[in-house]
Amino acid sequence: MATRARRTQRRRQVLSREQIIDTAIELLDAGGAGGLTVRALTExxxxxxxxxYYHVGTRDELLDTATETVIAAALATEPARAPATPENEIRVVALGLFDAIAEHQWLATRLAVQLTRNPWGPVTVGIFEKIGRQVRALGVPQAVWFVAASTLVHYILGAVSQTRIDGYTSGVETDEDREKFLEAASMAWQELDPADYPFMHAISGQMREHDDREQFLAGIALILDGITNLR
Known part of the structure; x- marks a missing residue:
């Protein structure tokens, strides 16, 4: 009887909702959305x-739940030693999402799905609420809260998603691969006719040497400067 009880307890632990979600995230990290199947999960x-199905639901519901779990953890990131100003809070949220998408390559696509198909869902609402509270704390007039928050959210998610999926680092898996890719792109830009492409020719070196994280934060700073002018 005691042995049976221990087996039942172990089975319940394995079949907990949290364990299923954690395992689903592991499968997504390893193989993307295509790597998460009910068969792979059950195995x-x-x-x-x-x-x-009992604990989580269908595969689509599991994808949504995995997305919600990762985003909730990212939004719960606490500020470091920097002063708890609205600007710093926004940077913390932005970097939390940046790091989450960098760690989970499948996340950018799922976020796009959530934002476009389920704007009332917990992912979209959670991100907007976290950013929006800081926009309000900046003293921005209420009439432009939506515009200011939307601009920040769209930049944060769009910039990271483009970098990780549709942009210049798509398919680049290591730092060495990234350096080679940027070097090749930079050289191609340098070879452009400066009379026809003066801007592209001028920034070719900057493109090769830039840091994704620093560029991301620079974009946040530019938007925050614009938002503060709304006051």
Whole structure:
């Protein structure tokens, strides 16, 4: 009887909602959205599909829940030693999302789905609320709260998503690969005719030497400067 009780306890632990979600995130990290299937999940957890549906729901619901879990953790990031000003709070949120998308390559696509198809869902609402409170704390007039918050949110998610999926580092997996890619792009820009492409020719060196994180924060600073002028 005691042995049976221990087996039942272990089974309940394996089949907990949290364990299923954590395992789903591991599968997503390893193989992207295509790597998360009910079959792969049941094999990893040594259980049946019925348990997955019971605890979480369908595969789409599991994807949404995994996204919500990762974003909730990112938004819970606490500021470091910097003063707790609205500007610093916004930077903390922005970098939390930046790091989350950098760590979970599948996340950018799922965020785009949430923002466009489920703007009333916990992911979209959570991000806007976190950013919006700091916009309000900046003293921005209420009439432009939505514009200011939307600009920040769209920049944060758009900049990181472009970098990780659709932009110049798509398919670049290591720092060495990134350096080679940027070097090749920079050389191609340098070879452009400066009479036809004076701007692209001039920034070719900056493109090769830039740091994604620093560039990201520079963009946040530019937007915050604009928002403070709204006061």
């Amino acid at each position: 990893r957890l040594a259980t049946g599909s019925g348990a997955i």
